[in-house]
Amino acid sequence: MQQIFNFLIRNKNNILFLFLLALSVFFTIQTHSFHKSRFISSANAVTGGVYSWTSDIKDYLYLEEYNERLLQENKELRNILTNLNDTISIENYRDSTSFDGTYYFRAARVINNNYAKADNYLTINQGEENGIKPEFGVVTSKGVIGIVDRVNSRFSRVISILHTESRINAQLSKTNHFGSLVWNGRDPNLVQLIDVPRQAPVKQGDTITTGGRSLIFPEGLPIGSIEDYEMDESGSYYEINVRLFNDMTNIGFVYVIENVDRDLILSLETQDE
Amino acid sequence: MNNSILSNTARFIGLILLQVLILNNINFLGYINPYLYVLFILLYPFNANQSFFLILAFLLGLSIDIFEDSGGIHAAACLIAAFVRPNLLRFSFGVSYDHQNIKLSATPFGARLSYILLIVLIHHFILFSLEMFSLSHIILVLKKTLFSSIFTVILVILSLSLFSKKYR
Numbered sequence: 001m002q003q004i005f006n007f008l009i010r011n012k013n014n015i016l017f018l019f020l021l022a023l024s025v026f027f028t029i030q031t032h033s034f035h036k037s038r039f040i041s042s043a044n045a046v047t048g049g050v051y052s053w054t055s056d057i058k059d060y061l062y063l064e065e066y067n068e069r070l071l072q073e074n075k076e077l078r079n080i081l082t083n084l085n086d087t088i089s090i091e092n093y094r095d096s097t098s099f100d101g102t103y104y105f106r107a108a109r110v111i112n113n114n115y116a117k118a119d120n121y122l123t124i125n126q127g128e129e130n131g132i133k134p135e136f137g138v139v140t141s142k143g144v145i146g147i148v149d150r151v152n153s154r155f156s157r158v159i160s161i162l163h164t165e166s167r168i169n170a171q172l173s174k175t176n177h178f179g180s181l182v183w184n185g186r187d188p189n190l191v192q193l194i195d196v197p198r199q200a201p202v203k204q205g206d207t208i209t210t211g212g213r214s215l216i217f218p219e220g221l222p223i224g225s226i227e228d229y230e231m232d233e234s235g236s237y238y239e240i241n242v243r244l245f246n247d248m249t250n251i252g253f254v255y256v257i258e259n260v261d262r263d264l265i266l267s268l269e270t271q272d273e
Numbered sequence: 274m275n276n277s278i279l280s281n282t283a284r285f286i287g288l289i290l291l292q293v294l295i296l297n298n299i300n301f302l303g304y305i306n307p308y309l310y311v312l313f314i315l316l317y318p319f320n321a322n323q324s325f326f327l328i329l330a331f332l333l334g335l336s337i338d339i340f341e342d343s344g345g346i347h348a349a350a351c352l353i354a355a356f357v358r359p360n361l362l363r364f365s366f367g368v369s370y371d372h373q374n375i376k377l378s379a380t381p382f383g384a385r386l387s388y389i390l391l392i393v394l395i396h397h398f399i400l401f402s403l404e405m406f407s408l409s410h411i412i413l414v415l416k417k418t419l420f421s422s423i424f425t426v427i428l429v430i431l432s433l434s435l436f437s438k439k440y441r
Binding site: 012013016017020021023024025026027028029030031044046047050051054112114115116117118119121123157185186187188249 | 290293294297300303304306323324327328331334335338339340341342343344345346348349352353356403404405406410413
């Protein structure tokens with residue numbers, strides 16, 4: 001017994017080291033496995049408070065750009081509004097920018113934004129108190145940002161599309177050929193659209209939008225334009241580099257999208273299992 | 274003694290805030306960030322209790338991780354850097370380091386540089402390997418380690434000379 005204690009005391013530093021190392025590696029592996037509950041996240045009171053305090057200051061520096069973006073969006077919305085009055089007689093009219101009313105939009109402010117790492121997250125200043133829940137989509141007027149991942153009472157964490165594990169259903173806006181949007185961890189302005197069948201007429205400069213096979217985003221939200229493309233190894237699918245419309249390094253204000261019918265659809269789909 | 278506790282606490286909090294509020298947003302050339310908070314591990318008193326130092330280094334890394342949403346990668350990197358520090362001290366400053374109360378600013382420049390360089394390289398390499406977490410990205414890991422280390426070492430040396438109390 002004495003010897004065991006002596007051994008423990010002699011090696012206390014090594015044991016402490018191994019214990020703490022195991023703990024930190026455990027945290028690391030937790031973050032690399034997608035969609036699992038995590039202990040360590042920036043959606044908590046302390047870090048959320050610090051980040052919202054600094055973003056108060058930072059937002060002043062970008063006011064002009066945000067105003068510009070709002071003006072642009074207002075202009076587009078006004079155009080749609082006037083066009084709607086003209087075409088009100090056409091039944092079943094639906095273009096890519098009008099939604100069916102099953103989506104509810106909330107405004108939020110990005111208070112922390114990462115884009116230089118392999119797995120990036122954003123923090124926004126809306127939480128459970130404002131009705132935000134996990135799996136809500138996050139967009140700006142220019143395009144898709146990510147998906148809400150963790151929520152506390154006042155802040156939420158968003159998995160950016162610049163996350164190596166993120167997969168978002170996307171399609172070519174012209175032809176509805178769809179694929180998955182992933183990120184290879186390199187350039188924050190380029191994401192990759194994979195699994196697009198070779199029959200699809202892929203052309204440089206074409207627009208990529210969100211697909212209809214997602215319960216998170218409405219169909220037809222803009223994402224980016226095709227930068228270049230090549231065949232994958234098997235030769236049956238395209239790998240397309242997509243240049244994002246959003247400047248992921250400067251986001252500012254976002255909309256959080258709630259799909260009101262999501263639970264109904266999900267309960268229907270899981271009934272068979 | 275009290276003075277040392279006070280200055281280390283201030284350095285701990287100050288470096289975390291400096292890192293998460295300013296340095297993590299630099300992103301020079303897209304991905305190069307300095308990780309100046311390693312300075313805490315470099316400057317922590319050489320003759321202090323090693324177990325407590327390990328816990329402090331772990332907490333330092335974990336605080337950065339919570340702000341950064343990066344799991345435990347900073348905690349692991351800091352912990353390993355703190356764990357190997359006695360060996361690196363012996364390597365850089367010779368065997369006599371732990372019996373004398375030496376100050377980092379009073380050591381020869383070559384020895385100081387090798388000590389800073391080794392700790393920063395070890396810390397950054399572990400940090401980026403855990404961040405990528407795959408062997409297929411080893412070139413990217415090495416590239417990030419190299420460039421970020423250069424940036425960090427320059428900042429560490431600048432801040433050491435900026436805050437050194439020795440006027441000459």
